[in-house]
Amino acid sequence: xxxxxxxxxxxxxxxxxxxxxxxxxxxxxxxxxxxxxxxxxxxxxxxxxxxxxxxxxxxxxxxxxxxxxxxxxxxxxxxxxxxxxxxxxxxxxxxxxxxxxxxxxxxxxxxxxxxxxxxxxxxxxxxxxxxxxxxxxxxxxxxxxxxxxxxxxxxxxxxxxxxxxxxxxxxxxxxxxxxxxxxxxxxxxxxxxxxxxxxxxxxxxxxxxxxxxxxxxxxxxxxxxxxxxxxxxxxxxxxxxxxxxxxxxxxxxxxxxxxxxxxxxxxxxxxxxxxxxxxxxxxxxxxxxxxxxxxxxxxxxxxxxxxxxxxxxxxxxxxxxxxxxxxxxxxxxxxxxxxxxxxxxxxxxxxxxxxxxxxxxxxxxxxxxxxxxxxxxxxxxxxxxxxxxxxxxxxxxxxxxxxxxxxxxxxxxxxxxxxxxxxxxxxxxxxxxxxx
Amino acid sequence: xxxxxxxxxxxxxxxxxxxxxxxxxxxxxxxxxxxxxxxxxxxxxxxxxxxxxxxxxxxxxxxxxxxxxxxxxxxxxxxxxxxxxxxxxxxxxxxxxxxxxxxxxxxxxxxxxxxxxxxxxxxxxxxxxxxxxxxxxxxxxxxxxxxxxxxxxxxxxxxxxxxxxxxxxxxxxxxxxxxxxxxxxxxxxxxxxxxxxxxxxxxxxxxxxxxxxxxxxxxxxxxxxxxxxxxxxxxxxxxxxxxxxxxxxxxxxxxxxxxxxxxxxxxxxxxxxxxxxxxxxxxxxxxxxxxxxxxxxxxxxxxxxxxxxxxxxxxxxxxxxxxxxxxxxxxxxxxxxxxxxxxxxxxxxxxxxxxxxxxxxxxxxxxxxxxxxxxxxxxxxxxxxxxxxxxxxxxxxxxxxxxxxxxxxxxxxxxxxxxxxxxxxxxxxxxxxxxx
Numbered sequence: 100x101x102x103x104x105x106x107x108x109x110x111x112x113x114x115x116x117x118x119x120x121x122x123x124x125x126x127x128x129x130x131x132x133x134x135x136x137x138x139x140x141x142x143x144x145x146x147x148x149x150x151x152x153x154x155x156x157x158x159x160x161x162x163x164x165x166x167x168x169x170x171x172x173x174x175x176x177x178x179x180x181x182x183x184x185x186x187x188x189x190x191x192x193x194x195x196x197x198x199x200x201x202x203x204x205x206x207x208x209x210x211x212x213x214x215x216x217x218x219x220x221x222x223x224x225x226x227x228x229x230x231x232x233x234x235x236x237x238x239x240x241x242x243x244x245x246x247x248x249x250x251x252x253x254x255x256x257x258x259x260x261x262x263x264x265x266x267x268x269x270x271x272x273x274x275x276x277x278x279x280x281x282x283x284x285x286x287x288x289x290x291x292x293x294x295x296x297x298x299x300x301x302x303x304x305x306x307x308x309x310x311x312x313x314x315x316x317x318x319x320x321x322x323x324x325x326x327x328x329x330x331x332x333x334x335x336x337x338x339x340x341x342x343x344x345x346x347x348x349x350x351x352x353x354x355x356x357x358x359x360x361x362x363x364x365x366x367x368x369x370x371x372x373x374x375x376x377x378x379x380x381x382x383x384x385x386x387x388x389x390x391x392x393x394x395x396x397x398x399x400x401x402x403x404x405x406x407x408x409x410x411x412x413x414x415x416x417x418x419x420x421x422x423x424x425x426x427x428x429x430x431x432x433x434x435x436x437x438x439x440x441x442x443x444x445x446x447x448x449x450x451x452x453x454x455x456x457x458x459x460x461x462x463x464x465x466x467x468x469x470x471x472x473x474x475x476x477x478x479x480x481x482x483x484x485x486x487x488x489x490x491x492x493x494x495x496x497x498x499x500x501x502x503x504x505x506x507x508x509x510x511x512x513x514x515x516x517x518x519x520x521x522x523x524x525x526x527x528x529x530x531x532x533x534x535x
Numbered sequence: 536x537x538x539x540x541x542x543x544x545x546x547x548x549x550x551x552x553x554x555x556x557x558x559x560x561x562x563x564x565x566x567x568x569x570x571x572x573x574x575x576x577x578x579x580x581x582x583x584x585x586x587x588x589x590x591x592x593x594x595x596x597x598x599x600x601x602x603x604x605x606x607x608x609x610x611x612x613x614x615x616x617x618x619x620x621x622x623x624x625x626x627x628x629x630x631x632x633x634x635x636x637x638x639x640x641x642x643x644x645x646x647x648x649x650x651x652x653x654x655x656x657x658x659x660x661x662x663x664x665x666x667x668x669x670x671x672x673x674x675x676x677x678x679x680x681x682x683x684x685x686x687x688x689x690x691x692x693x694x695x696x697x698x699x700x701x702x703x704x705x706x707x708x709x710x711x712x713x714x715x716x717x718x719x720x721x722x723x724x725x726x727x728x729x730x731x732x733x734x735x736x737x738x739x740x741x742x743x744x745x746x747x748x749x750x751x752x753x754x755x756x757x758x759x760x761x762x763x764x765x766x767x768x769x770x771x772x773x774x775x776x777x778x779x780x781x782x783x784x785x786x787x788x789x790x791x792x793x794x795x796x797x798x799x800x801x802x803x804x805x806x807x808x809x810x811x812x813x814x815x816x817x818x819x820x821x822x823x824x825x826x827x828x829x830x831x832x833x834x835x836x837x838x839x840x841x842x843x844x845x846x847x848x849x850x851x852x853x854x855x856x857x858x859x860x861x862x863x864x865x866x867x868x869x870x871x872x873x874x875x876x877x878x879x880x881x882x883x884x885x886x887x888x889x890x891x892x893x894x895x896x897x898x899x900x901x902x903x904x905x906x907x908x909x910x911x912x913x914x915x916x917x918x919x920x921x922x923x924x925x926x927x928x929x930x931x932x933x934x935x936x937x938x939x940x941x942x943x944x945x946x947x948x949x950x951x952x953x954x955x956x957x958x959x960x961x962x963x964x965x966x967x968x969x970x971x
Contacts (some may be wrong), residue, residue: 216900216901224879327913391954449931457958465927470763479925482925489879490913491883491905493886493895494895495889507898517796517828
């Protein structure tokens with residue numbers, strides 16, 4: 100049984116603060132190793148990538164075999180069952196439809212002086228998606244990263260996915276094909292991130308890198324940030340369920356376990372206004388853990404990082420939720436829409452008991468790449484916006500410059516930036532006939 | 536005279552690539568020092584901030600004097616001339632009007648199965664703006680950071696601005712008051728960033744930190760990223776002017792110098808389709824440099840980092856511009872709107888010869904915090920979007936879950952995430968009457 104906290108107890112605030120600050124992950128310090136790998140790929144390109152892949156993935160490649168061929172992809176995709184294929188296509192369609200609504204609009208207007216102002220959005224030219232190999236090789240993540248990039252209009256979209264020992268996940272290749280990925284490289288780790296950021300003889304550099312990865316991948320993304328754009332550095336996954344007593348404890352238990360089974364460092368928290376219900380959920384979790392395939396992982400996560408919190412009412416639950424700023428928030432209450440209006444920080448909200456979080460992982464439509472570790476206080480999940488950028492536009496007329504130019508000149512002088520002021524003054528003088 | 540390149544020459548590609556890769560800044564490695572400062576502030580709070588301020592800013596503070604009082608702010612603001620005040624207010628009004636249009640819209644719709652989907656935007660609760668002290672203490676930057684935060688609806692907005700030796704810039708305080716900043720702390724450096732990120736006894740932590748700073752501030756922002764959100768790590772400023780021969784060389788020279796005067800590592804590039812005009816601009820720059828107050832800085836920047844590039848036509852100029860992905864781009868050509876449609880990567884575009892870039896620094900309306908060092912390939916200038924975040928929403932009905940749940944279950948099983956699948960299956964079974 101994990102922590103069982105009650106807000107009315109005097110010790111609550113201390114225990115809750117400790118829960119907020121709980122360090123769930125001990126990231127190994129791989130920064131020096133990663134720096135060396137990046138330097139090696141920059142210096143030696145393909146040769147370095149090939150050597151590192153042989154070393155870490157026990158896979159012998161050449162420049163010609165870094166990428167899957169169309170025939171290889173076709174052969175792997177053919178292994179996927181029609182049912183799995185249909186499920187992937189349904190997911191892709193729904194993710195595409197949701198993200199298509201995120202395309203931001205250009206703007207252009209004239210102000211009262213006749214100046215034209217506005218902005219324009221353009222897609223990133225090339226994006227690289229990292230897809231982990233092995234156990235954490237999730238086709239759903241391919242869709243969640245690649246579909247928004249395609250919707251944004253990214254021209255060149257590539258994937259790096261290691262295939263340790265040559266083992267390929269056909270569903271990953273099929274997901275990439277469904278999402279419209281151009282090229283799939285069978286490389287991974289910091290060497291893949293370096294190749295994407297700096298390019299090699301075979302791999303053209305990209306402008307933006309997204310996708311999850313292990314400590315090496317995360318450290319490499321941090322290092323190449325600035326050279327290219329990156330998405331967030333994701334931490335372990337987490338869920339917060341706010342549930343009233345009018346729920347099936349087993350449903351809620353499964354929702355909590357669906358995060359816990361990801362990873363021992365995942366976190367599942369239940370907040371309820373009914374202590375009896377809270378205990379019933381704890382019992383249901385224990386019962387499900389008896390037979391769950393990943394019970395070792397899920398059990399450790401639940402025991403070490405999980406919590407059940409009993410509040411006076413749902414209003415208090417919402418306040419605690421805002422302090423947690425959860426990645427995933429389920430509102431299993433009678434009026435979830437009303438409670439949602441009290442939520443100020445959350446990556447994704449799942450409204451009502453008929454919306455298990457797993458729907459959002461696969462087929463809901465919203466993205467499943469979401470801000471972890473309380474970063475929903477200041478950041479958002481992955482979206483089309485991550486693959487576009489805005490150029491602001493301004494166009495003065497002589498009249499507009501005459502109206503607002505003097506203020507710019509004055510501020511420039513106040514900041515001791517004379518040339519700034521003169522660049523305005525020279526034009527104003529022309530208007531006044533002074534410099535002709 | 537800086538580099539003078541002509542695209543028709545065989546050596547051009549090599550020279551242009553070198554220009555793109557030019558390393559203009561030698562950032563000192565202050566990372567260890569910054570790590571120690573952050574650890575100290577986390578451990579000792581106010582006491583550490585006060586000691587570090589005494590050491591670096593030669594200023595003795597107490598917890599009670601970390602922030603300016605209302606009376607102090609009032610007294611400083613009273614020193615500002617009515618003309619400067621009016622210019623700041625005009626700038627603030629225009630920046631506010633521009634950024635108000637950036638407020639993103641919530642969305643909510645029903646799909647064909649009756650599921651409700653959408654998203655909601657909420658402001659960051661608390662933001663901290665860093666404002667450098669001394670020479671680079673720009674009131675315009677206060678407006679450019681604080682106004683978008685206020686427009687976004689940020690509840691608590693604070694500034695950290697060091698006052699070395701106690702010297703205060705009244706315009707900075709006035710800009711902060713005009714922008715609606717709540718509290719101004721007279722602290723700076725890595726200790727200010729640490730205080731904003733982790734909080735002290737006196738300074739409540741914030742969720743997002745923006746604003747420029749020296750190497751210590753930049754390193755500290757990198758380190759606290761994740762704990763809080765940050766804006767970009769800005770590099771030295773740069774301008775690209777594309778101009779045809781139908782321009783006053785002196786205007787273009789002043790526009791180039793208005794970037795060059797910022798900093799020796801700033802970069803100013805002219806691209807023109809007329810070599811004679813290019814030489815005329817070079818001569819005009821030299822002439823203006825003779826009398827410019829900051830001629831030492833501007834001259835060094837122009838000589839070391841500047842360039843004049845002669846192209847066959849404006850179409851080629853646009854292509855080169857897209858490879859540069861400039862922070863500021865002036866299009867001083869007959870039809871700037873047409874040429875702008877060829878531009879795919881730029882932080883801000885200034886259309887036509889009547890729009891000197893300096894207008895955008897102060898009173899145009901768009902933000903002057905823009906992506907440097909070619910990062911306009913993948914990122915945007917500061918905006919209201921930096922102070923809001925999106926929560927995605929999904930609400931299934933039993934019917935919607937019946938329609939799409941089986942696909943989620945299948946994908947969960949394919950990813951060996953059994954509890955994910957079961958959380959859907961338990962509900963589907965209820966619908967089928969199986970589990971009642």
